[in-house]
Amino acid sequence: GDANNTAGSSSAVALTINQATPVVNATGGTFPYNGTAQPGSGTATGGAGETLAVTLSYAGTNYGPKASAPSAAGAYTVTASTAGDANNTAGSSSAVALTINRATPVVNATGGTFPYDGTAKAGSGTATGGAGENLAVTLSYAGTNYGPKASAPSAAGAYTVTASTTGDANNTAGSSSAVALTINRATPVVNATGGTFPYNGTAQPGSGTATGGAGENLAVTL
Numbered sequence: 312g313d314a315n316n317t318a319g320s321s322s323a324v325a326l327t328i329n330q331a332t333p334v335v336n337a338t339g340g341t342f343p344y345n346g347t348a349q350p351g352s353g354t355a356t357g358g359a360g361e362t363l364a365v366t367l368s369y370a371g372t373n374y375g376p377k378a379s380a381p382s383a384a385g386a387y388t389v390t391a392s393t394a395g396d397a398n399n400t401a402g403s404s405s406a407v408a409l410t411i412n413r414a415t416p417v418v419n420a421t422g423g424t425f426p427y428d429g430t431a432k433a434g435s436g437t438a439t440g441g442a443g444e445n446l447a448v449t450l451s452y453a454g455t456n457y458g459p460k461a462s463a464p465s466a467a468g469a470y471t472v473t474a475s476t477t478g479d480a481n482n483t484a485g486s487s488s489a490v491a492l493t494i495n496r497a498t499p500v501v502n503a504t505g506g507t508f509p510y511n512g513t514a515q516p517g518s519g520t521a522t523g524g525a526g527e528n529l530a531v532t533l
Contacts, residue, residue, distance in 0.1 A: 330395065331358020333402045335365065337391035339409035344481045346442025350380035351409050353391025357399040365391045369409065384413040384481040413478065414441025418448065418485045420474035422492035429525025433463040434492050436474025440482040448474045452492065467496040497524025501531065 312318045335355045342349040355363035370376040371387035381387050388406035395401040418438045425432040438446035453459040454470035464470050471489035478484045501521045508515040521529035 330398055330400045333357050333363055333393055333395060333399045335391050335393055335402045335404040337367070337389050337404040337407045339387075339389045339407040341410045341412065344382075344384040344411050344414040344441040346382060346444070346481075348380040348382045349409065349411050351389035351391075351407070353389070353404060355391065355393035355402065357396070359398070361399075363393045363396065363399060365393050367391055370406070381409075381411060384411045386410050413481055413483045416440050416446055416476055416478060416482045416485045418474050418476055418487040420450070420472050420487040420490045422470075422472045422490040424493045424495065427465075427467040427494050427497040427524040429465060429523075429527070431463040431465045432492065432494050434472030434474075434490070436472070436487060438474065438476035438485065440479070442481070446476045446479065446482060448476050450474055453489070464492075464494065467494045469493050499523050499529055503533065 333355045335353065337351055337353040339351045351367060353365040353367055355365045357363050366378065368376045368378060368390045369380055369387055371381060371385050374381055374387060387409045389409045390404055390406045392403040393401060416438045418436065420434055420436040422434045434450055436448040436450055438448045440446050449461065451459045451461060451473045452463055452470055454464060454468050457464055457470060470492045472492045473487055473489045475486040476484060499521045501519065503517055503519040505517040517533060519531040519533055521531045523529050
């Protein structure tokens with residue numbers, strides 16, 4: 312007051328500071344399949360610029376929503392959320408894409424050099440997926456007037472063998488380079504038979520045999 316007015320006070324009126332709505336963002340990304348979980352990340356910023364704790368949620372076809380990050384190849388989303396605090400409300404980000412691409416397998420074929428013995432001479436092959444897993448392979452053989460076919464050759468000649476995999480849910484299909492597979496001609500076992508004969512004015516022939524690498528009889532001349 313003053314000389315003309317007594318002291319006095321107003322009624323108490325409300326002054327409210329509302330909780331801020333946080334800014335919440337999620338980050339996904341594109342990753343190659345390698346068998347390990349591929350997490351996204353997220354941030355939440357309060358009204359005073361302070362950092363708030365966030366949790367992440369992942370979802371995809373036949374996946375989640377769940378807190379654990381996916382590891383299998385596929386298309387997912389990640390969402391960041393905060394529970395807020397005394398000064399900030401709860402809030403969530405938009406769902407953003409997180410993609411795990413199928414890996415390209417490492418495919419190798421092994422040929423070799425073999426002697427002809429009448430039996431098929433098979434090569435071999437391996438396919439390794441993005442997480443180091445073994446994938447099923449098929450082999451294809453080719454040569455002059457041979458194949459390509461799945462059955463290994465048995466005749467002497469120069470061939471190639473190629474390994475292929477159809478992949479799986481986490482790995483693409485793939486093929487190796489064609490590698491050499493050679494079946495060398497066998498060296499036959501050749502024997503001659505002579506003898507001791509009495510002279511009778513007629514020719515006294517000997518005989519001979521030749522056996523091939525598969526035990527087959529070969530024509531001989533004496």
